Amino acid sequence: MSAFFPALTAGADPGRTAVRCGADTLTYEGLARAAGALADRIAGAERVAVWATSGAHTVVAVVAALLAGVPAVPLNPRTGERELAHVLGDSTPSAVLAGPADALPAGLDGVPRIDVDLAPAGAGPVRTVPDAVRTGPGPVLLPAEPDDPEVPALVVYTSGTTGPPKGVVLSRRAVAASLDALAGAWSWTADDVLVHALPLFHVHGLVLGVLGPLRRGGELRHLGAFSVEGVTRELGAGGGTMLFGVPTMYHRLADALAGDPALAGALAGARLLVSGSAALPVHDHERITAATGRTVVERYGMTETLMNTSVLPDSGPRPGTVGVPLAGVGLRLVDDDGSVLGAYDGETVGEVQVRGPNLFSGYLGRPEATAAAFDGDWFRTGDMAVRDPDGAVRLVGRRATDLIKSGGYKIGAGEIENALLDHPGVREAAVTGEPDPDLGERIVAWVVPVDPGSPPTDAELAAHVAESLAPHKRPRVVRHLDALPRNDMGKILKKALPGAG
Incomplete structure (x- = not known):
């Protein structure tokens, strides 16, 4: 059985749509074929880079890496020459996975390229086998995934605002724990159809937005690029049940609602609207709720911790908060002198520290930076917050800038x-x-x-x-x-x- 993606194994509905990105649509059987064939080609690699465009080739590449037990390093296609050189020199990928039509920059000339095939040759049923490597045409053979939950799944690079970007090593354990905790908080199931237009080189768009629905056995519809029309179409007639976005997207939706009854109806029909990556202004919360009757759920996470908290969908409107800690996540506020703050008064500001199975394994090749990021087994997020009387977290900014x-x-x-x-x-x-x-x-x-x-x-x-x-x-x-x-x-x-x- 596929440990991370149960719906890719025999017994799942092979004809169900797994991914739709623009003109490309893959059923679960098609995804298993494409990812399984690619997993064979990269098996045994130390790491592979993924040219993370907003399309089906990126989805197949990352799923293949997880099936093969090979850490994937998502590359932002808009990364500048200097930063790209740093990421490549730091992560030393064995190959770069890209769509056949992708034009790669000169900085990748020294890295072997493997084109991702969405429809590899071969016929026969999808089944799993104990060996990872198969050659030649024939049945789709899914490799046995690693048994060790600490095997790295992804190496995601930070933004580098306080120095060169660091590679955050995310284990299979961390990714699975975070997605499963969100599934519990949001009642996320195989019946959900997720709509989003987030970039796929970041944990919001890739881990939550791609691996999330595929782990549940649901459907992902990626818009390619955000548009009000695309959201209206996919949440309306398209039958989407969930929308993931960032505040700039929700601000544009709020602006458009007054003169667009079709958009209002589409948002009202969605089961869950989620905003993250930055705080959603209260006035946008209020405009969306007034026009649709739906509240936007905010959650809080970061690359090193994946998801820490979420507003619970049935808790009513909570503008300005990011909710309560997810199952398995410990969270505390700490003062400048290191003392733990116990006040739940909505006023006492402290740094957020978290611990739990969602935490990263460390910074790639930087043991000193990893050690400095922890207070015992608590990770120092650098985020400042207050706790409301009910335990909800209200972020007030970053320690360094806010x-x-x-x-x-x-x-x-x-x-x-x-x-x-x-x-x-x-x-x-x-x-x-x-x-x-x-x-x-x-x-x-x-x-x-x-x-x-x-x-x-x-x-x-x-x-x-x-x-x-x-x-x-x-x-x-x-x-x-x-x-x-x-x-x-x-x-x-x-x-x-x-x-x-």
Whole structure:
């Protein structure tokens, strides 16, 4: 039996659609054929890179690597020359798996290329065998997967915001534990049809968005590129039951809802709407719920930990929180001096530390960095949060960029950003701190106004925040921009703000 993908084995419905990416559709039998044939070709490799475009070839490549027990290193097709060279030199893949039509950059010239075939030659039933390697045409033979849950499944590189990207080694144990915990929290089953347009080089789009539905035996429909029309089509007439997205996607959906009854109906008909990778502003939560009757579920995770918490779908609207710890995940808040904070008052800020089977195995080839990331068996996330009285986690920002110490207070940038976004004249907002001789740090708001010709005044925004939160949390400086810098997942790049360090 296939340990990680039970639906690929004999006994599952071979004719059921597993993946639809644009013009490419694979049934579970077709996926087993394509991935099984590729697994034979890469068996025994130390690691393989995957040119992770948003299509079926990437899905087959990663499934094949898992079947073969070979760690896959997803490569962002938009990665620059310097970063690509670092990732390749650090991970030393034996080959790069790519679609036949993919044009690879010169930086990959020294890595053997294996083209992913979605319809390999051969006929006969799908079955599993004990040996991993088979040659020639004939039946599809799925290799026996590794018995050891600690075998690496993926090596996913961090964004590199604090230095060169580090390779996060994710074991089969971590991936399975995180997906199974989400399945329990979300009642995720083989009957679900997941719709998304997330990139497939990141844990959100790849682990949750591809491996998640395939582990459950459900269906994945990838839009290729996000569009309101695509979401409407696949959640409406297409019968999609779940939607995964990031805040920028949900913001565009919220903007479109007022004049689009078909979109409203499609979202209302979905069983589960999930947002992640960054905080979804409260006003977008409210607009979507008002138009559809559906609440957007937020969850919290990161590359090193996969998923830590989630709002439970039946818990009612919880804008501003990322829910409670998932099954098997331990979570605590820690003060600057290392003491554990026990307050569930919605105000006491501490760093999030987590432990559980969802944690990564370490940074590839960096034992010192791995050791520094842990406090005993607790992983230091670098995220700052408060706990509500019911135990729900409310993130307030990153320690490195979002924790502002002003006038003796520890202030999270995230709550100020949400307050600013509640102002009708603000389209986008980011908050940072900068040195202040009196306060230690002063709060700086970076604002994209709805009407650039008539933006809200500094005093108006300061008063709005002071009234919504507290006077000491008001911005002392307001700077206007045409747009905020963001990465591929929609996260604001605060270090790229003009003059930011």
